[in-house]
Amino acid sequence: AQSVTQPDIHITVSEGASLELRCNYSYGATPYLFWYVQSPGQGLQLLLKYFSGDTLVQGIKGFEAEFKRSQSSFNLRKPSVHWSDAAEYFCAVGPSNQGGKLIFGQGTELSVKP
Amino acid sequence: DAGITQSPRYKITETGRQVTLMCHQTWSHSYMFWYRQDLGHGLRLIYYSAAADITDKGEVPDGYVVSRSKTENFPLTLESATRSQTSVYFCASSEPGAGTRVGQFFGPGTRLTVL
Numbered sequence: 001a002q003s004v005t006q007p008d009i010h011i012t013v014s015e016g017a018s019l020e021l022r023c024n025y026s027y028g029a030t031p032y033l034f035w036y037v038q039s040p041g042q043g044l045q046l047l048l049k050y051f052s053g054d055t056l057v058q059g060i061k062g063f064e065a066e067f068k069r070s071q072s073s074f075n076l077r078k079p080s081v082h083w084s085d086a087a088e089y090f091c092a093v094g095p096s097n098q099g100g101k102l103i104f105g106q107g108t109e110l111s112v113k114p
Numbered sequence: 115d116a117g118i119t120q121s122p123r124y125k126i127t128e129t130g131r132q133v134t135l136m137c138h139q140t141w142s143h144s145y146m147f148w149y150r151q152d153l154g155h156g157l158r159l160i161y162y163s164a165a166a167d168i169t170d171k172g173e174v175p176d177g178y179v180v181s182r183s184k185t186e187n188f189p190l191t192l193e194s195a196t197r198s199q200t201s202v203y204f205c206a207s208s209e210p211g212a213g214t215r216v217g218q219f220f221g222p223g224t225r226l227t228v229l
Contacts, residue, residue, distance in 0.1 A: 006156075034217045043204060043220040044157075090156060092217075101147070101172075102218060106156040 002027050004093050006105035013081050014113045021076040021108050023091030033074040034092040034102065035065055044090065050074065061085070086112045117141075120205050120221040128229050133192045135224050137205030145208045146188040147218065148172075148180065150201040157204065163188055195228045202226070 005024045013019055025031065032051045036044040048059025055067040065076045074091060088109045094102040118139040127133050137146065144165050149157040149172075159172030161180040169180050177199060179191045192199055202225050206218040 009154075032217075036217075036220075043222045044206075045220075046217045049217055094217075101145075101159065101162055103159075104149075104157040106154060 002093070002103055004091050004103050004105035006089075006091055006108045008108045009106070010109045010111070012111040012113060015083050016080050019076075019078045019081045019085070019110070021089050021091075021110070023074045023076065023105060025072050025074065025091070025093045027072075027093055029095065031093040031095065033065075033067060034094070035059065035063070035074070035076050036090045036092060037061075038088045038090065038107075040087070047076070047089075081110075081112055083112045083114065086110055118205060118207055118219055118221040120203075120224050122224060123222065124225050126227045126229065127195050129196060130194050133195050133226065135190045135192075135203055135205075135226070137188045137190070137221060139186055139188075139205075139207045139219075139221075141207060141209075141219070142185055143207035143209045143219075144185070145218075146182065147206040147208075148178075148188070148190045149204045149206065150174065150199075151204060151223075152201050160190065160203075192226075195226075197228050200226060200228045 003026045034049045035047040037047050038044050047063050050057045050067045058064050063078050088107045090107045091105040092102040121136045147162045148160040151157050158174045163169045163182045166185050182188050202223050204223050205221040208218040
């Protein structure tokens with residue numbers, strides 16, 4: 001079955017500390033992978049995406065993610081977290097066809113301590 | 115306004131009533147989607163549409179009806195609302211092919227409460 005797992009429901013980090021949010025997927029073919037961010041009361045905004053090529057992808061707001069096929073993972077990282085990064089983060093996987101129908105993980109809520 | 119809009123943004127209704135949530139996009143994207151967001155479940159796909167007059171069920175379609183007579187609009191109707199349909203509903207759109215690589219664009223959401 002196709003699925004996305006984000007093992008951490010809630011993470012708290014101190015401002016300036018590094019961040020890694022985990023994402024594991026189960027998919028029958030080479031997927032397209034995405035990370036979205038949702039600020040409180042807002043819709044989802046695309047942070048970054050991977051579909052081929054370099055397995056380390058850069059996104060907006062200083063985020064990056066690394067695709068590891070052998071581990072079926074697509075973890076999101078940021079070297080230094082800012083208070084404005086507090087939000088909910090969703091990992092998603094989709095096929096290379098079918099118009100981008102996505103399967104989302106349950107989300108990880110990030111809190112940032114001053 | 116350019117982009118994807120949803121209306122209403124907030125709605126309170128009663129059990130058994132019919133409710134329609136509207137979604138409008140200005141990009142002429144072929145694909146449109148409806149998701150619901152609930153604590154512990156992330157986003158779950160309700161219905162999606164590949165083009166006008168083409169719709170298909172997602173993961174949680176029961177109790178919902180969709181239509182798509184025009185490319186830009188994709189309304190979601192709860193025929194007889196139940197308390198379990200209290201949720202935040204998101205509409206999204208995307209373009210297949212190269213556009214798939216960009217991912218989906220999301221509306222701001224509709225918070226629906228069923229009493």
